[in-house]
Amino acid sequence: MNEIADLFSLKGKTAVVTGTSAGIGARLARTLVLAGAQVVAMARRTTHVDLPSSSPGELIPMNVDLGQRDQVANAARASLEALGGRVDILVNNAAFLAGGVKAEDESYEDIRHTLAVNLEAPILLAQTFYPGMRAAGGGSIINMGSIVASVGIGRLPQAVYSASKGGLEAITREWAAQWSRYGIRVNSLVPGFIETETTAPIINIEKIQEWILRNTLLPRHGQPADFDGALLLLASDAGRYITGQRLVVDGGWTAH
């Protein structure tokens, strides 16, 4: 391998990625495996990722409902066991979106579930893996934020979801501030409109699509593969001087 490939290599690294059974998360897990990492892939449904037979890393699927606190704790413990006691990279990607519900109508059940999956589970996982990262002298935590953490989009109602993403992006900065002294880097990866199984039925409605593309500098919907480079930058040694940041992958939607 040449020195640039070495910089982005995750050979010998261990990772946990949540929300890997679909969409962006499935792609993130695949990318980490292809870069050489051993990856625990968490979701309620079993993760099936199309990997070349000669993949340098390994995918270990783990079924867990991240909305259930006990299950999060058990999955975190099981991940440490499966990965030899240390997690180098944590990608908090799983999220719940009670789509299309107006702010005034969001049910208490949905509010609780949104905060449990999108905010509590990432916190519990980071707290569990922190001691190992600290003992190892470093690690990388990547939280999936959203452009709705920084701009309101009334047209596609998602109030509590936006609050959960704002909270996750805020704790990203605070973790970075508290844990940088131990070599632990913490950043947010911030998607714009990305075509996945959850979003496709909405963002492909003709009027919505026209509105999104009119406001996107690179006029197309994002795809999960558009995260490959940004993920590797934040996860690997290539991003060794980057912490407390939000890396926005939105085709320029929020740039103007």
Ligand SMILES: NC(=O)c1ccc[n+]([C@@H]2O[C@H](COP(=O)([O-])OP(=O)(O)OC[C@H]3O[C@@H](n4cnc5c(N)ncnc54)[C@H](OP(=O)(O)O)[C@@H]3O)[C@@H](O)[C@H]2O)c1
């Ligand atoms: N797509 C976009 O346009 C967009 C925009 C801004 C931000 N984001 C963020 O990017 C991330 C990925 O989005 P996406 O569109 O790829 O999502 P997605 O297609 O809806 O996939 C969500 C993943 O999270 C998992 N998940 C949901 N609830 C779970 C639970 N209770 N326990 C365990 N896993 C759970 C799902 O797996 P199971 O159903 O199998 O559990 C699935 O694998 C999310 O954090 C999202 O907020 C996406």
